[in-house]
Amino acid sequence: MMEHELFNIGQAAVKSGISAKMIRHYEDVGLIPKASRTFSGYRLYNNRDIHMLRFICHARDLGFSIKQISELVGLWSDKDRASSKVKALVRDHIIALDEKILSLNTMKIQLEHLASCCNGDSRPECPILEELSA
């Protein structure tokens, strides 16, 4: 027997790890389908909805964009998907992460070099500023 409990947006937020604010936003931008409503207009979520929200939460924690998550949700919902499509999405994201990490790391190395050249005392002489200024 499937349970058919219904939750309002606040409970769905707690259960899914996504804020009520963001759940509404995801509905606005079409990432999730429009929630059904009570007579008085409150959104209602069932266990399947919350399952999808949790899926989205995990994907978000891995740094996927809304657009990518939208594609992932599509594949997730398609029982005939090819797993190669999922893997390709993941690979693309890994590459993007790599580029970002590389870029940040380059900055870090340069900054560490600058910092190591600066006495960091009460005097005004500062190789860091001189470098930035050059």
Added chain:
Amino acid sequence: MMEHELFNIGQAAVKSGISAKMIRHYEDVGLIPKASRTFSGYRLYNNRDIHMLRFICHARDLGFSIKQISELVGLWSDKDRASSKVKALVRDHIIALDEKILSLNTMKIQLEHLASCCNGDSRPECPILEELSA
């Protein structure tokens, strides 16, 4: 003899590496002082202005935020600054970069693990989606 050439915003953009758009924006938000103007309203930049823009460009390339760059510009302009203040700013930024790198790296490792578990073929079985869904 100091040169006192004057440049319009397009020339300043080319010379500094910051787009005209962003130069105006930096003026709007108070990062740089309001430029002087020709009679007809065009902004004018001298060599000192462009020097400051180049300083900003370098700082930006190192990932400093506008707010941090604002502080750096302040210290740069203050001939009596203590170099320790500059170094502290740099150290804080290095720490922030480290945190970001760590976070991205954690994502990457998890994704690589997921990808390695997925066949990536034409069949629908996909451990990646199963994991995200769990």
Added chain:
DNA sequence: CATTAACCTTCCAATGATAGCAAGGTCAAT
């Protein structure tokens, strides 16, 4: 039954750095 607290609703605005467009004015050369 009235009040109150904790919900919910929509709409609007802000973040940070950047880019785009549109409508219009200016400048220099042809």
Added chain:
DNA sequence: ATTGACCTTGCTATCATTGGAAGGTTAATG
């Protein structure tokens, strides 16, 4: 005089998220 390349302002968008205001609903309490 016209043209093209520049400049001006102002508004819009991106991306993911948060905040607030103003108002309606629900559930429990006195």
